[in-house]
Amino acid sequence: MRVLVAGGAGYIGAHVVRALDARGHEPIIMDDFRHSNRERVGDYPLVEIPIENTQAVLEAFSEHQPEAIVHLGGYISVGESVRLPEKYWSNNLGAGMSLLTACSKFPIKAFLFSSTAAVYGDVEKTPIAETAPLQPTSPYGDSKLAFEKVLHQHGKALGFRSLALRYFNASGACVAWGVGENHEPEEHLIPRVIRALKAGDPVYVYGNDYPTPDGTCVRDYIHVLDLAQAHVLGIESDSLQSGMSFNVGTGSGFSVLQVIEEAGKQLEKKPNIHFQERRPGDPPSLVADPSALLKHLDWKGEHSTLSEVVGSAIAWETQREALYS
């Protein structure tokens, strides 16, 4: 299938593009590189435009005639969204409307959207099922939830299959494909820990008095290859009901200290841990209940062991230093 991948030059998008290609689909990247690099495009067809440019999006649909859309082109920082809500609503909701405008003029079969565990907000119990209350605590989570809603409304009205994938903590990399995480600034735990350990810097841990087994926050780290595979299955599952939202996580949680320990073991470095105050808005534990994904998409999280997640991120860090230094 011809699949337009908006945000396809980003960290997750680059893996989705290559996973689609590996299954015989034809990905077309739409990105303006505001948060990414051209190196990630490789030989794939590229539409270099801002997604909010509706006229340019319509021209891209006319030229490439996509049969399905994967929309990953958003901003990703919870903290920044609290400081700059307009930036997040404009891009995470507003820009995506261009794609829906184009879908109302050109027939497509499916539209997959990158949503997030942040739509649940402060959860009372984990693992979190899709039936848990939706109470985002940031403009980031709110804007993602709002786009889920408009997407499902458009899918129903226009007759395409809409699917929202609520990612938990995307992590790891695919060294064989030469792509991995390179956010600026990098806010994600695993690359930050690896960089600190390699440089001999302190590893900062925010809060060690949470109600978790070792007092540090627990998260569900899903390997980006397993995440990409969920998109391939979502594109291919013709029989799937439209308007569904799925958690994409592993169902297992690891604490900040467990992640640091694993990275220290693999890098053979002793972490110099500095405990800091809790950060506002960090829930103690966020772990997915992925039962619906396993049932409806026959998804298997084959790469999401802590060892492979951290190991692939370490291998990527060496490639990243060579590529971007």
Ligand SMILES: NC(=O)c1ccc[n+]([C@@H]2O[C@H](COP(=O)([O-])OP(=O)(O)OC[C@H]3O[C@@H](n4cnc5c(N)ncnc54)[C@H](O)[C@@H]3O)[C@@H](O)[C@H]2O)c1
């Ligand atoms: N990384 C995670 O752990 C995580 C977790 C939950 C949800 N998500 C969601 O997944 C998506 C992808 O995340 P990522 O980590 O790959 O982020 P990323 O920043 O690496 O990739 C986003 C890509 O979209 C592009 N982009 C953004 N806005 C654009 C616009 N208006 N026009 C053109 N291009 C635009 C950027 O240049 C970048 O290439 C995001 O929408 C994010 O909210 C990510």
